[in-house]
Amino acid sequence: MACIEARGLRKAYGTTIALDGINLRVEEGRILGLIGPNGAGKTTALNVILGLTPYQGELRVLGRNPWTERYQLMRDVCFIADVAVLPRWMRVSQALDYVTGVHPRFDRAKAEGLLAKTNIKRTSRVRELSKGMVTQLHLAMVMAIDAKLLVLDEPTLGLDILYRKQFYDSLLNDYFDRSRTILVTTHQVEEIQDILTDLMFIDRGRIVFDCSMEEMESRYVEVMVHPEQAAAARALKPMHERQVFGGSILLFDRVDREQLAALGDVRTPSIADLFVAVMGNQAYRAQGAAG
C-alpha cells in the first residue's frame, strides 16, 4: 500500500486554484521533500493530505480518506505545521500529560528521554521558551509518537543554523527507521539534500518534477565549462546554463557523464540548482509534468 496516493487532486479558494490536478504516489519508508516557490501550493497540498481542508479528486493517505476520516488518520499521522503552534500558556509537563492522555501511540518515556538532552525544564511554560526550544519540544513529542507518516511544514523556519542542523540529525538518527514516511517542505533545500530519498517540485498547483534522489544523482549532471568549450557543451542541449566567474555552469539531463567530463569539471547538482533549472525551463516542466 502506498502511503500517499493522489489522482487529479484539486483545490480552489474562490477563483484561485491552489492545487491543479495533482497526481502523486509516495511509498512507505521514503523521505520526500516537497519544494516550491511561495504560493506554489505546498501548504495547501499538506493541509489536504492532513485532512485539514476539503478537496476534489482522489486522495488516500494510509488507505484512508483524510477529510472524512481525519480523526482516525491522526492516530497514524503526525505533523508539525509551521513552527510555534504549541499553545503558549501550556507547561511542558502539561503538554506531555495531555498527549499521553489522548494519544494511544505516544511513548512518554521516549519523549522524556529526548527532552533530557535539552535545557527545557518540565515546569516552564511554552511562552518562556526560546523559539528553538519550542521546536525541540515539539519535535521531541512528535518523535515519541509511533506514527506511520510524519508531515513537516517548514519545520525549521526562523531557527538558527545550529538548531536546524540538530533538528534534521535528530530526525534521521532517532526517528527514521525505514518503515516510516516523512514528508517535508522547506525553503532551506540545502539542509535536506542529504536526508531525502525522493524529491518533488511543485509550482502553481502542479507537480513539475518528481524523482528519487538516486535517479536524480544518476540523471542530472552539472558541468563547469571553460569559455572556449561552451559552444560544444551547448550543442548537447543543457537544461539550464548560468554564468559564474571564469566560465559557465551547464546542467544536463541524461547526458553521458564521460562525454561531459571532457568538457570540464563534472558534479551532481544541488537541489537548489536543479530547482532553479526546472523552474526556469518551461519546456522541461511541461515534459516533467507529463512524466
Add this chain to the structure above:
Amino acid sequence: MNSQSNAVPESPLESQVAAAAVIPETRRLYWSVRRELWESRSIYIAPLAAAALILAGFLIRTIHPSDKMRAALALDPAQQHKLIEQPYNFAALLIMMTTFIVAVFYCLDALHGERRDRSILFWKSLPVSDLTTVLSKASIPLVVLPLVTFGITVVTQGIMLMLSSAVLLGSGQSVATLWTHVPLWQMSLMLLYHLLAIHALWYAPIYGWLLLVSGWARRMAFLWAALPLLAIGIVEKIAFNTSHFAALLGYRMSGGPEGAKFTAGSMSMDPLTQLSPGQFLISPGLWIGLAVAALFLAAAVRLRRYRGPI
C-alpha cells in the same frame, strides 16, 4: 548513541503494544476538559476572588456591626431573619454573577483563541475529534462552572456561618438564633437546583450561541455575538412594531419560570416545596432551549472542521 541502537530492536514490540492500547473517548474528553482548566484558570480564580472579597466584607461587618443592624436585631423575627440571611444570599448571588460572566467570556474565546494563536494546528495534529473538543469546551459552562460555583459558594457560606458563630460565642451569646436563620443545608440544596436548572440547562442555548460565534468570527467575537441579536430586535420593531424577540431574550436571560421564584424571594425563605422541578422538566421552554443549544453545538463542531488559524 548506544542506547538508541538498543532501542531500535524493541520498537516493533512497542508499536504492537501501542496499537493494542485503545483510548476510550471518555478519557480523551476528560483530558480535554483538564486542558481547558489549565488554559482558563479564571474558571476557578474569578469565583475564588469573589469569595475572598465577600469574606473580607463579611468579616468587617461581623466584627463591627453598625448601630442600624444592632437596632434591627431587636426587631421582630421576620426582619431579623432577613437581616441575618441577607449576606448569605448576597454571597451566592455575587459568586453566581462572577461565574456567569466568566462563562460568557470563556465561551467567546473558547473556539476563537485557538485559531488566533494558531494552536489549533497542534490540537488538530492529535487524534481528538472536533466533537470531543467542542463538547469539552461546552462542558465548562454547562457542568464545570455550575459545580465550581456550588462548591465555592457552599464553602464561603460555611466560613461565614463559622465566623459569625465564633464572634457570637466570643461575646458570650448563643448561636441558636443564627443557626435557625441560616439553614445551610437547605440553602445549598436550593443553590444546587438553581445552578443546574437555570445556569446549566436553561442557559444552555446562550452558551451554545456564544461558542458558535467564537468558532465562526474572525475577530471581535463579542460584537458578532451581540449585534445580530440587536439587529433582529430592531428589524422586528421597525417592521412589525413588536418586540417578541427582545421579550424572548429577556425571558431566557431572566431564567424562565423557575428563575422568577429565585429573584422574587431569598433562597431559604421560600421552602424547597415551592420549587417545581417536575413542571420545569416538562416545560417546552426548557426543551426548545436545549434543542437550540444542541443545534448551535452541532454547527460549532462542523465549523471547527473547516476552520484553521486566523
